[in-house]
Structure formats: C-alpha cells, structure tokens
Amino acid sequence: MYPYIPNTKDDEQRMLEAIGFNKIEDLFSDIPDDVKLNRDLNLKPSMSELEVANYITKLSKENTTINDLTCFLGAGAYDHYIPSIVGHITSRSEFYTSYTPYQAEISQGTLQYIFEYQSLICNLTGMDVANASLYDGGTAIAEAAFMASNVTRRQEIVISKTVNPQAREVLKTYAHLQGIKVIEVEDEGGVTNLEELQSHVTDKTAAVIVQSPNFFGIIEDIEAIEKVAHSQKRTLLIASVDPISLGILKTPASLGVDIVVGEGQALGIPLSFGGPYLGFIATKKSHMRKLPGRIVGETIDTEGKRAFVLTLQAREQHIRREKATSNICSNQGINTLAAAVYLVTLGKKGLREVALQATQKAHYAMNEITKSGKYKPLFDKPFFKEFAITSSADADEINSKLLEEKILGGYSLGKEYPQYKNGILYAVTEKRTKEEIDRLSSVLEGMI
C-alpha cells in the first residue's frame, strides 16, 4: 500500500467491474505493444518515509550552509534576514496546494495576495502597473526585452556589461530565437560607458538595459543614462534593480525608467541553491497591455462586494495562443506571497533600515579591508551593499583560505571580466556584524 493512494484492492476491483474490465492492464490496452515498456523502470523500489528522509537528509548534510559559514557572497543572490513570519504564512497549505486562481470565487486568498504584491511592487518602484511575477531576474530582463521589441517594433537591444552576466546570457539565448540583436556596452571604471552607449543607440534600438546598483554594486547614473536612451524617440529604458536598494535610492519611475525588472529573492526568499526565486516586472500604464504573464485586477461580485480576478487575459496564451505576449502560464505563486509578507513585515521604516544598515556595513567592510593597503578598491564609485576589491593574490586562492576559516568569500570577477582578473566582489547585508566583518578583514590581511 502507498500512503498517497487511498483506493484499496477491493475498491480497485469494484471500480474495474463497474466499467467492465477484469484487470488494470486492460486499461492500458490502447498503448500499442511496440511502444509499451514491457519491463520495470530501472529505479529503486518504493521506500518508507523514514528511509527517504534519512537518505535525503544525509545528502543535505554533504553541503556546507550559510549557517556553517559567514556569508559575504552575493552577485545576484543575497543572505538577507528572513523574518520568521514569512515561512509560517507561505507554509499554509490553503495557499501552497492551490493552483492558478482560475475559479475566482474560491481563490480570493491567492488573488488578493497577488493584488497586494502588485501594489507593493508599484509602490516600491513608483511604476503604474506590475504583473503577478516572472521566473527570476534573468528571464524578467529577457521578457522585458521582448516586450520592448514588441512595443517599438524594433529588433536591437543595447545592454550594459555591468548587468549581471547570467542575466545577459539568458537575454542572448532568448534574443537569438527572435533574431533580436544584442549589443553589449563595456564598463568604464565600473559603470556603463556613456559615450559608447550613446554610439549604439539608434532608431533601431528597442531598449537600453542597465542595472542599478549594477553587478559591481555601484549605483549607475540613471538620469544620465535616461537622457541617452531617450535621445531616440520611442526607445525604452529598462532598469534591473535590487528591491532592497529602493529602501533608500530614488525610484526608477522618478528617473524616467519605462520598464523596471529585478530579482526578488532578497525579499524573504531563501537562497536554496539558486531557486526558486522571483522575477518582478513593472511598467507605465501605457504599456500595460504589452506586459507578459498573469495580472490580477480589482472588481466586484454580483452583490457589489470587492473581489479580485485574473484580468487583461487577452494578452495570454490560454486565450490568444500564438498571438500571446509571452508563453508564460504561471507565476512564482508562493514566492510572491513571501515577497509581499516580507515587504509588509519590514514596512515603511524597516525596509529603509535594512537598506541603511547594509549600506553602512558594506562601507565599513570596504574601509576595513582596504585600510592596510594590501587590498585596493577596484572602483571609485558610489556603491550600495556590494563592492569590488583587488589585490596581488589570486581570487580563488583567497576564497579557499577564507573557507578554511569558515568564511564564504566574495565572487571572483575574473572569469566574466578578464580585465578585473584578481577582483573580488563582496556583499554585506544587514545580517553581518562588526565582529564578522572585522574577522573577514583580519583573515584577509593575514593572507598577503
């Protein structure tokens, strides 16, 4: 017997009799012999819960976690504190065992939290409309690029190399499919080279894509970039942002950004070896009908009572099939709930405090690490919670030595940016203490 299959042998027999069959095999007689698998699958036989738990737990223990180490690694995934309440709410099975809220009358819970999530993303970014989420920060950039191409009927995307390298790879994979040309702009001293950017923005440019704080942690001069992007009529500006940074930085909307995207993992979602995370996208009202994915709207029920429902579905694959704005047919569901709960838990003051503490601690760490002169700042630009340093030592060697000291070191920049061969990118969140930062800098200092 199997705990997840309730029918008994007797039920099985009675059901077979009712439908006029003798044995279960008869129900598969429509599968031709030449495609039938006439053997057992080459897998282990079923196991008890205890045996499975023991095995999977053993695998989990072969990993070293951020609770065993002090984490200074970021580069797109961050060790921010997740309030206890987040997991308690997301583990309510009324939420996580439901599906896409097609039947609005019994899905008001899901619909309302998505509506609240959309509102929170709009409030944070200053934009008019957000969707119910996309897979992650990388695919959100790719979807935004497709959206811009669709809005402008243009086939070129100009993207700064200070955008997360993985996201740029995803963009290139997607863009190739539709024959969209991706032009990458080099950095200059850690920020987008504006002159080079200007030289690529033409009347063929669908969008300019930048990230701020960028991959090196530096705050880009979006106002200047906006002027360059919008020097061409109809070209859109897409900005990828760290939602935590919006606790202190100007909103993308106030800087003239047309489409805001980003990775929402920092909003209460565990690191989980890279996923599942959360891609967010928000835009101006004028582009509302070109947004990909699910959108929830407010309406009323038959008695005039406030209710929520999936809306603007004429954009979507299940209605429009080949004319849809995207093929996406899900959102990140329970992770949007995590992000919403995180944002309301931190609230007006808390998100600002998280951003402030991360800024102050990152700057303290930068000063401590570089004060001996053995390590130098790689760039000299304003940064948020991440910063790059360089030294005479090999980055991988530094990281191995840090690991021996139970420190999870920074991201080695050399592979993606050969010009910054010994560069290391450190992330410092509000979770890090002075003691931990001092230990990092003293271990580093002792190495060279």
Place this chain on the structure above:
Amino acid sequence: MRKYNELIFELSKPGRTAYRLPENDVENIAVEELIPAEYLNDDELNLPEVSEVDIIRHYTNLSDKNFGVDTGFYPLGSCTMKYNPKINEDMASLDGFKNIHPLQSEETVQGALKLMYELDKALCEIAGMDKMTLQPAAGAHGELTGLTLIKAYHENRGDTKRTKIIVPDSAHGTNPASAIMAGFDTIEIKSTKDGLVDIESLKAALSDEVAGLMLTNPNTLGLFEKDIKEIADLVHGCGGLLYYDGANANAILGQARPGDMGFDVVHFNIHKTFSTPHGGGGPGSGPVGVKKILLDFIPTPTVEKDGDRYYLDYDYPKSVGRMKDFYGHFGILVRAYTYILTMGRDGLKKASEMAVLNANYLGHRLKDHYNLQEDTIFKHEFVLAGLKDGLSEVTTLDVAKRLLDYGYHPPTVYFPLIVNEALMPEPTESESKETLDEFADALIKIAEEARENPEILKEAPHNTPVGRVNETQAARNPVLKYEG
C-alpha cells in the same frame, strides 16, 4: 465567523511595526556621506505600517478564502492536482538545501549536486531519454527550452528554412505561444472525429520547412495517440523532430516512455507528475530531456560526475546558452526527488494505474448525464461536452460555478477548444472511490437542477466567500493596484 474583507494597506497605522533588527554595530555614518544625495530618495516609503499580529491574522483570513488540494477534491484537468506530500516540504526546508548559496564552490555543495545528478538519471529512465537539463522553471519554460534546442539542431546543420512547428488543434495554449516565442510559425493540424492526430492532415502539413511537431501523449482529450510510431516516422522522415509536452505524463509512468515512442525532446511538469505544490500558480519546474542528437546543444551548466565528485559542466561549445539564472528551481527538485524515491518504480506505476482507473470510473459514472465519447478507454483525464440533454441556456460555466456550492474545485472548463462546452476532470490517483462517487453524485444532481431549476445554476455560486465576479468590469476598467 466574521466576513473578512480588508486589504493589508487598510490596516496600516502610523507607528505600528512588525520587525525589529539588531542595532547597527558599525560606525553610524549618515547615508548622505556614503551615497551622493542626488541618488537618494527623500520621500517616505509607501509601505504599510502594521504589527505582526495584524499580518498573521490578515493572511490567515485570506487563506480561509482559498481552496487547495488539502481542502478538497481539485479535479482540474491537465493540471494533475495530486496530493503534495508533506515530507517533500520538510526535505526542501532542510538547512543543507535551503541555506546554500548558488555560487558557493562545488566542494561545499556536493550533496546538492548529487541530488540533481540522481534526479537527472531517474527522470531520464522514466522518460526514456539520454540527458536532462533541470534548468527550466515551468512547463511553458520547458517548451521554450525544447524548441530552442530544435532550432539549434537545424541551425547547426545549416538548415535554416525550417521555420515551422506543427501543433494539433487540441494542444495546450502554451504550445503555439512557445513556438512563436521561439521564433517559429505554427501550422495547426486538425484532429480526427475521435480526437486523435489526423494522419492525412499531418502528411499535408509536412515539408522541408517543418522544424518539428509538438504533441501531448496521451493528448488533451485523455486519449493515447496509438499511431504515435507512424507519426514519429513521418515527422522524422521529412527531417523534423518531435517534442513531447509532458503535461499528461501522469497517465503513463512505467507503462510507456516518450523516448520509446520516438520523441527527441521532452519536458516534465514536476509540479504535476511529481507531486510538488502548484503554489497558487508557481513556482513549478519543467526539466527537459533530450536524445543524444540534441545533447550538444543542451543549456549549461549540466551536473556531471567524475569518480566520487560531482561538478557543474559548462563544456558544451554548441550549447544554446542559459535559459534562466543558476541551475533551475532547486527547492522544487528536492521535493520531486523525495517523491520519486518514496514511490519507487512500483509506486510510480501504481500511481498511473490508479489515475487512469479513477478517470475511467468517473467517466463511467457521468456518461448518462453529460456528453462523453463512447466505448473508449481514457487515460488520466476525459472531456465532457456539456449536459446530455443540452439545455441551451445552461452552460458549462454555470455547471462549474454550481460545483463550488457543493464544495468542489471544478474541472477545467472550455478546454480543449475543439470540444463544445468542454468540462475536463482529472481525478488523479490521490482520490478514493468514495470521493469520486460523491463528486459524481454532485454533478448528476447539478444535471437535474439544470433541467428543473436552471436559475440556481445561473446564479451560482451561492455559498462562496464572494459571488460570481465581474470579469468584464475588471478588464474594461483595470484597477491593478491599491490606490487608497
């Protein structure tokens, strides 16, 4: 219980708080001295101020307005709403999985890589494929990945005129949408009156411009495409490849494998077939399996093994590149592997057998009251074409809404598009005979009500948290955020 109808924003009161951070223990330098003022936001954040108690009560009240698999029967066709085992959740929450950074060195994540490697092998065996990529985030993302691979295959051979993908008219909406997103045009082919691929229609569509065919088997009518070998030979014969949409794989575990049917590339919906939660819309996971001919193009990285060591392999010079950040929805993969180990080869086969038995039994119980194709074996789902003695004023939507009053999540409605007034139940193996009987009794009662008191259906639902919602108003006058 009191009716709850608040938005979190409406609970906000200046001065309330739900968080507390440790005091900043490094030097407290004003942010204006660290970051130039022109970058800083001077305004207060537009976020609510609520207490932890407010938040817990708010979301608990919202959860009461939701229906999940744990609440009751959820026979949403094509979505495989099977039970989500609780051990899966526990395993994904283990410190060793939940709290590892994706960019940690390989030596510190050997357990995670091993799990992915073993899952890859298990899924290959179940699908009859040679290699999986675990990267795709969902079924539709798996489709896009598979089509990207098909495109790369033809491009690599310099065969650039293959710009068309064949999609049956019974296919999921994601199929044509994915094909267009991947830069193809679609050719829709008709189904036979029995609901299978029309071979003549397929032959007419085939040419040297066809890159591939997308097919679900069993198809969206719950019927096994028995001519699959001939279909595969025809498509391969004209130089195209076959894509398997794994949405309906729960019907055939251990019975037949897409790889043996002739498919070159396959996706599984982990959240359907392998019991991971649908999460109110996600996150799902859509691993894609390939035959050797497509291996060179697989997204990187893959997980490989060298002796006892597991590592991420980026060494595929012809790879299509990345489909998403990092390595896939790892937390979902942990749940899926837990399920596969729990069920084993015998349990997975049993699950499919019971899913199919449940579907056929339920169809049998309903066929005198709703239109159902006669004398056919269904796989895991079936499609009813409206009420038997079709009263024109009562629609499938009315039947579905009335089911809400009986405490059930309705089946999928108005899909597949080729069936008039379609109502598509998929009971899954998670349900008992008693549940199926009670559900059938409810649907039969509703058929009676439709004849005797159609108004009760028209006005349904009657006892849900809200009445029928006004979709037209939502679309005409979009309110997409709280304006307060």
